Amino acid sequence: MIDVYSWPTPNGHKVHIALEELDLDYRVHAINIGKGDQFGEEFLRISPNNKIPAIVDQEGPEGRPFSVFESGAILLYLAEKTGRLLPASGEARYRVMEWLMFQMGGLGPMLGQAHHFRNYAPKHIQYAHDRYTNEAGRLYRVMDRQLAAHAWLAGEEYSVADIAAFPWIRPHRNQGQDLDDYPNLKRWYQAMDAREAVQRGVAVLAEARQQGFDEEAKRLLFGEGQYQRR
The missing domain is CATH 3.40.30.10 (Glutaredoxin)
Incomplete structure (x- = not known):
């Protein structure tokens, strides 16, 4: 347990x-x-x-x-x-690791800042609003390019990298993003959202x-x- x-x-x-x-x-x-x-x-x-x-x-x-x-x-x-959800060895394992680190070191912190300055800051700060909204867009484009070539974020197999990233993309509107601007990311997002385990989680x-x-x-x-x- x-x-x-x-x-x-x-x-x-x-x-x-x-x-x-x-x-x-x-x-x-x-x-x-x-x-x-x-x-x-x-x-x-x-x-x-x-x-x-x-x-x-x-x-x-x-x-x-x-x-x-x-x-x-x-x-x-x-x-x-x-x-x-994590290959035991070899290149595939390190691909999952790098995309997990991408989420932990970049995607989560930066989208969190975008969410904060767009929705919760006690006063509007245009510089912070624009900086983190633009960085959110850049990170979405990174994912969109990766997903243009692969079914899942770290390659052709579903992994902990996908699980780590998905919850941060769910509030995309609060981060100033429209998934229609990122067609490959949108396809991945819809596939994630349709998984029964994801829905239960x-x-x-x-x-x-x-x-x-x-x-x-x-x-x-x-x-x-x-x-x-x-």
């Missing part, structure tokens, strides 16, 4: 989808980031960076409980545990999430609440 500490955000959805694709038994523990659950001592013991998601595999290496934080690391752990905790953030949630997520000593 795997205990999942999460919330229905793009990074949370990555792990939910992977668990569904891999048909693993799991329990979900809601970490309401708008209420400050991510700063609780119990959660910090398994996720010292106070970010969701994190997991505790009750049957980890050598049969002992094992915790993992950071969504990309969790995807790799689950893939290695099951021997699926996205539905995890969906009923718990409210639209928008109140002022206290914004303080915790974007203001001084995020940075106070704990």
Whole structure:
């Protein structure tokens, strides 16, 4: 059994989808980031960076409980545990790794900034709005070129790279992007969206999430609440 500490955000959805694709038994523990659950001592013991998601595999290496934080690391752990969604060796393995790192190091952080400055910044900053909207478009074009030549992001096989990227493309309108401008990316997006495991993963905790953030949630997520000593 795997205990999942999460919330229905793009990074949370990555792990939910992977668990569904891999048909693993799991329990979900809601970490309401708008209420400050991510700063609780119990959660910090398994996720010292106070970010969701994190997991505790009750049957980890050598049969002992094992915790993992950071969504990309969790995807790799689950893939290695099951021997699926990540090639065991060779070029194909490194192709998946590089596109997973593309998501972790570029796609997620930059789209997150686009989303923030377009939707949540307390005042409009044109420079930030344009910088991150344009960078979002550039990253979409990178993916569109890759997907012009391949069925999936890292090649011809579905992998954790696809699972990592998809949740960040779902809110494309909030990032100032239109999928009609990226036909190969749109084809991939529709294929991902049609997968039953993806649909189940996205539905995890969906009923718990409210639209928008109140002022206290914004303080915790974007203001001084995020940075106070704990």
